Amino acid sequence: DMQHFVFVTKWRKPFFSNDQVRARAEQLIRHICELHHIEILALGFDQAKPDHIHLMCIIPLSYKLSLAKAAQQIKWFSSIHLRKQFGWLRQDKYFWATHYFQKSIGGGRAAQQRYIERQGLR
Numbered sequence: 001d002m003q004h005f006v007f008v009t010k011w012r013k014p015f016f017s018n019d020q021v022r023a024r025a026e027q028l029i030r031h032i033c034e035l036h037h038i039e040i041l042a043l044g045f046d047q048a049k050p051d052h053i054h055l056m057c058i059i060p061l062s063y064k065l066s067l068a069k070a071a072q073q074i075k076w077f078s079s080i081h082l083r084k085q086f087g088w089l090r091q092d093k094y095f096w097a098t099h100y101f102q103k104s105i106g107g108g109r110a111a112q113q114r115y116i117e118r119q120g121l122r
Contacts, residue, residue, distance in 0.1 A: 001059055002041070003067060004116075006101035007075060008052040010094040016050035021086055025078055029055065032077040037063050038070060042116035054116040056105065071100050 009015050016022045022045050033040050042056040059070050079095035089095060 001061060002105040003055075003057055003059060003070075004101075004103045004105050005055040005057070005071060005074075006052055007055070007071070008097045008100070010092060010097045012051040012097075013092065014050040015082075015089065015095070016045045016053070018086075021082060021089070022050075024085060025053070025082060028078040028081050029053070029074055032074055033057060036065055036070065036073060038065075042113045044116040044118070056113055056116050067102055071102065075100070 016025065026043060026045075029043060030040060037060055039058040039060075040055065041058065042054070044054045046052060046054070055074070059065055059067065065073075075096040083089045083095060
């Protein structure tokens with residue numbers, strides 16, 4: 001099932017304005033998705049608003065991973081490792097906001113994918 005997630009940092013902190021944090025976050029999200037057999041179709045960071053990411057992915061029905069559990073795993077794994085690597089991120093108790101946006105994607109896949117991929121091109 002194709003999904004579009006948007007994850008936002010706690011208090012909308014612009015953590016992704018830091019190139020190293022942004023690059024490492026992408027690596028970690030790609031890694032945890034691979035471990036859970038989640039296929040990433042697009043992953044984008046908005047340079048105008050460096051406090052959130054867009055993730056377009058396919059979560060296989062056969063894997064039995066709920067959307068909420070997938071979001072929780074992605075946020076948990078990336079938060080733990082980013083805060084371990086970048087000590088200054090530990091100043092805040094939380095990395096991610098508790099909420100997230102999620103939308104199932106139907107026929108508009110190409111438009112959604114272009115939108116996500118263009119987030120970093122501003």
